[in-house]
Amino acid sequence: xxxxxxxxxxxxxxxxxxxxxxxxxxxxxxxxxxxxxxxxxxxxxxxxxxxxxxxxxxxxxxxxxxxxxxxxxxxxxxxxxxxxxxxxxxxxxxxxxx
Amino acid sequence: xxxxxxxxxxxxxxxxxxxxxxxxxxxxxxxxxxxxxxxxxxxxxxxxxxxxxxxxxxxxxxxxxxxxxxxxxxxxxxxxxxxxxxxxxxxxxxxxxxxxxxxxxxxxxxxxxxxxxxxxxxxxxxxxxxxxxxxxxxxxxxxxxxxxxxxxxxxxxxxxxxxxxxxxxxxxxxxxxxxxxxxxxxxxxxxxxxxxxxxxxxxxxxxxxxxxxxxxxxxxxxxxxxxxxxxxxxxxxxxxxxxxxxxxxxxxxxxxxxxxxxxxxxxxxxxxxxxxxxxxxxxxxxxxxxxxxxxxxxxxxxxxxxxxxxxxxxxxxxxxxxxxxxxxxxxxxxxxxxxxxxxxxxxxxxxxxxxxxxxxxxxxxxxxxxxxxxxxxxxxxxxxxxxxxxxxxxxxxxxxxxxxxxxxxxxxxxxxxxxxxxxxxxxxxxxxxxxxxxxxxxxxxxxxxxxxxxxxxxxxxxxxxxxxxxxxxxxxxxxxxxxxxxxxxxxxxxxxxxxxxxxxxxxxxxxxxxxxxxxxxxxxxxxxxxxxxxxxxxxxxxxxxxxxxxxxxxxxxxxxxxxxxxxxxxxxxxxxxxxxxxxxxxxxxxxxxxxxxxxxxxxxxxxxxxxxxxxxxxxxxxxxxxxxxxxxxxxxx
Numbered sequence: 001x002x003x004x005x006x007x008x009x010x011x012x013x014x015x016x017x018x019x020x021x022x023x024x025x026x027x028x029x030x031x032x033x034x035x036x037x038x039x040x041x042x043x044x045x046x047x048x049x050x051x052x053x054x055x056x057x058x059x060x061x062x063x064x065x066x067x068x069x070x071x072x073x074x075x076x077x078x079x080x081x082x083x084x085x086x087x088x089x090x091x092x093x094x095x096x097x098x
Numbered sequence: 099x100x101x102x103x104x105x106x107x108x109x110x111x112x113x114x115x116x117x118x119x120x121x122x123x124x125x126x127x128x129x130x131x132x133x134x135x136x137x138x139x140x141x142x143x144x145x146x147x148x149x150x151x152x153x154x155x156x157x158x159x160x161x162x163x164x165x166x167x168x169x170x171x172x173x174x175x176x177x178x179x180x181x182x183x184x185x186x187x188x189x190x191x192x193x194x195x196x197x198x199x200x201x202x203x204x205x206x207x208x209x210x211x212x213x214x215x216x217x218x219x220x221x222x223x224x225x226x227x228x229x230x231x232x233x234x235x236x237x238x239x240x241x242x243x244x245x246x247x248x249x250x251x252x253x254x255x256x257x258x259x260x261x262x263x264x265x266x267x268x269x270x271x272x273x274x275x276x277x278x279x280x281x282x283x284x285x286x287x288x289x290x291x292x293x294x295x296x297x298x299x300x301x302x303x304x305x306x307x308x309x310x311x312x313x314x315x316x317x318x319x320x321x322x323x324x325x326x327x328x329x330x331x332x333x334x335x336x337x338x339x340x341x342x343x344x345x346x347x348x349x350x351x352x353x354x355x356x357x358x359x360x361x362x363x364x365x366x367x368x369x370x371x372x373x374x375x376x377x378x379x380x381x382x383x384x385x386x387x388x389x390x391x392x393x394x395x396x397x398x399x400x401x402x403x404x405x406x407x408x409x410x411x412x413x414x415x416x417x418x419x420x421x422x423x424x425x426x427x428x429x430x431x432x433x434x435x436x437x438x439x440x441x442x443x444x445x446x447x448x449x450x451x452x453x454x455x456x457x458x459x460x461x462x463x464x465x466x467x468x469x470x471x472x473x474x475x476x477x478x479x480x481x482x483x484x485x486x487x488x489x490x491x492x493x494x495x496x497x498x499x500x501x502x503x504x505x506x507x508x509x510x511x512x513x514x515x516x517x518x519x520x521x522x523x524x525x526x527x528x529x530x531x532x533x534x535x536x537x538x539x540x541x542x543x544x545x546x547x548x549x550x551x552x553x554x555x556x557x558x559x560x561x562x563x564x565x566x567x568x569x570x571x572x573x574x575x576x577x578x579x580x581x582x583x584x585x586x587x588x589x590x591x592x593x594x595x596x597x598x599x600x601x602x603x604x605x606x607x608x609x610x611x612x613x614x615x616x617x618x619x620x621x622x623x624x625x626x627x628x629x630x631x632x633x634x635x636x637x638x639x640x641x642x643x644x645x646x647x648x649x650x651x652x653x654x655x656x657x658x659x660x661x662x663x664x665x666x667x668x669x670x671x672x673x674x675x676x677x678x679x680x681x682x683x684x685x686x687x688x689x690x691x692x693x694x695x696x697x698x699x700x701x702x703x704x705x706x707x708x709x710x711x712x713x714x715x716x717x718x719x720x721x722x723x724x725x726x727x728x729x730x731x732x733x734x735x
Contacts (some may be wrong), residue, residue: 020716029712090712097710 005046012039026078026088030071037067103159106172106189109152109199110242110252113206114235116145117228124224135223139214142227146210146234150203156191157200168193168600169310171244182304188244190309194441194601197594198241198373201448205365206234208568212456213357215564216463226266230361233259237366241373245308246295249374253291253338256367257284263362264354276353283347287337291374294330297323298381313380321385328381328388331374332395339371339425342399346659348422349406352414356459359414363421364452369444372428376602379437383603386435393433393514397525400426402656404532408539409645409652412469413458416540420495421451423529427510430522436513437602438595442583443510445594446502449575450494456569457488461544463565464558468551471540472642476549480558483566485545487573492541494576496534497625502580504621509585512617516609523617527624534628542636550641587614 012035019032041060048056078088085092120141127133160168170191177185191199210230217226236255243249258281265277299307301323302315319327335341340348348368352359362368375382375392382389400423407419424447431440462469464481478485494503507530514523549555560566584590645653654660707718 017716017720021713021720024713093712094710097708 002046002050006043009039009043009046012036012042024089024091026081026090029090030074030078034067034071037063101159101163101167101170103156103170103172105152105155106170106191106242107174109149109156109189109203110235110238112148112152112235113145113231113238116142117231117235120224120231121228124222124228128222128224132221133224135214135218138224138227142231143207143210143214145231146203146207149234149238150200150207153196153199153203157196160191160193160196165600173244177247183299183307185245185247185307187248188308189242189248190244191242192601193597193599194373194376195241197441197445197598198369199238201445202234202237202241202365202369205448205452205572206237206361208571209357209361209365209452209456210234212360212459212565212568213355215562216357216459217355222266226263226355229259229262229266230358233263233361233366237370240370244310245312246298247307249377250291250295253334253370253374254288256370257281257288257338260284260351260362260367263358264351266354266358273353276347276350280347280351283344284337287334287344290330290333290337292334294327294334297327297330301327309377316380316384319381319384324381324385325388328378328385329391331378331381332388332392335371335374335392335429336395337371338374339368339429340399340422341371341395341425341429342402345399345403345422346662349415349418349655352412352418356414356455356462359418360452360455360459363418363455364448368421368425369428369448372425372432372440372444375429375432376437376441379432379435379603382432383435389433389435390519391433393430393519393522396426396429396431396433397522397529398426399423400430400529401525401532404529404536405652406655407536408532409649411472411642411653413461413471413474413540413544414455414469416471416536417451417454417458420454420533420537421447423533424451424495427507427526427529430514430526431510434514434517434519434522435603436510436517438583438592438598439506439509439513441598441602442594443506446494446506446576446579449572449579450491450501450503453487453491453569453572453576454495456565456572457484457491460484460561460565460569461488463561465551465554466557468554471543473551473554474544474549475547475551476545476555477558478545480555481545481560483560484569487566487569488545489541490573490576492537494580496537496629497530497621498534498629499618499622500580502576502578504625505580505583505585508618508621509583511621512585512614515613515617527620530621531624531628534625535632538629538632539636542632547636547638585614587611587618 016032016034016036016039019035020029023029023032041063044056044060044063046056048054048060081093082088120138123133123138123141156170159170171188173186173188175187177187179185210227213227213230217223220226233256236252236259238252239255240249240252243252261277261281264280265274267273268277298312301319302312305311305315333344336344348362351362354362382392403419403422403426407416407423410416410419424443428440428443428447431437431443460481461474461477461484464477464484465474468474490501494501497504497507499505507526511523511526511530514520514526581590583592583594585592643649651657
């Protein structure tokens, strides 16, 4: 039982991770990050259910709150990036190149 | 039995405090409006005068004690104590140092007063007096020190101040070079002093490292070590007191203001070497070989400097060489174990040499910084007070009876004759004649005859009283100081020698009256011949000769400076260049360069990882976190 939830969670997480690594559009990267967060939430809820405690629920609620806050910030950053270069390709923003 | 008195410490403290106050005042006001010169002058003269008063108190205190108890000590504080070496900041006043104190403070004070007039209008008036006070304070530490280490503090102090004051007019490169030369040559001497002092400590220092303990333990030194110590200390004395081969700095030291020259030559600095040898008389007396070396170096220096003095044309250089020459006499005196005679010559020399320098300063002041004696002449009528006082100084320097220089010089020459050092005596008599010659050559050219530079002569005028009064006081000393140590043959009883006896290892040979008479008569004859020759040659309207042959050689000081330059300075410079070109880049700097090179290369290698794309950093994170998780899952079980 629990394995199914965990497998789903891992698959979602890996999809998100692949999205972050391979995609170049800032929005897609951002959405992939959300996907990874929700994969983690799924694992929390599954374990919470398994152990019959509320800890996982609390953490999941917390993650959702943080994700919402982060979304507000990240979107603002995206707007600024767009203003700066008129592009939303992450490869454009490589000032830290050594 | 020792008597402890606190006021000994005040003697060097007064001028040092003066130096501090003057220095700070000058430092805080030099950017704005200068303070009145009178304030600086008064502050500067107070310290030395107070020291003089304390010196008198010390003298009379000692006089009131029985002869064998004449020691006053004051240990201000323990300076440091390492193992056997326990050094107090201690002061010792005994007959020797009290005599030194009296004339150092008196002449120092007079020179300070004179300087107020001489330096009037100088832009760094305050700085000058701060240095001057510091100079005097250092000399007083040197004189009053209770042991070699404290003496060395004063020793270095006077070295520093001579550097500061010689290069006082620091806007001209020559003066700065002269100051450097004095400092570097003194450094060579100081190395000798330090080595001698260390050797002395190694030999007998464990029993206490002050003069009184050293004197008590002096028998424990092995003869060879003793001679080595004496000679090393003498190297120090050579540097400070300008003897062969380290005399070269003193004539160049004329670059400083004239009162400084007077202070260096009369009261402070150059007398330090003679004083030091007399201080260690217990050491030198038991090692006659070292004493003989000292005496011969001294008398040869006297001869060499007298030869140079005969051909100079700068009035201050003539006086400078006369100082080197007279110092030679003093070393001859202390070398043949006639310590009191040597110290007495220091004493009288201080008066007449300060007088001559300050007189020369008056002449230079009157002629607006003209120092070439071939451009002077006929100043007798223009500067009557200076003429009269300088004449007294010249007679004293030349050794004419009954002026002070005669008695002290004669005492040295007589001692040489009496102790069987006939060679030294002969050279000494020769130098006495040469001294009379070059002294009066200077006097005749400056004051007699017709003026050679009519315009300067017309504008010359006697300097103010603040300058002439010190001259008169010094002239009084130069005239009468000799009577303090009148030998038996003139109805005296060698009072100064008797006074000094408790602190020196001195012995007076008893010889026939005829020998003493011989010494006196030859001295007078040498003086008479010297002055006659000078008068015949320069008495009336001599003109500047073209130097040829030996005279040219003498005028250029036997090219010793050039020789030193070629033998020591240039090879040393070349050696330094070699080191900076090869040793430094390839040996010492190479390690430092290697480590910076390694860091740079490593940075270049790691640079490839920093691609700048967010995605790639995400991959690094994933890899890192995965590895961490893997590691954790392995270890938890």
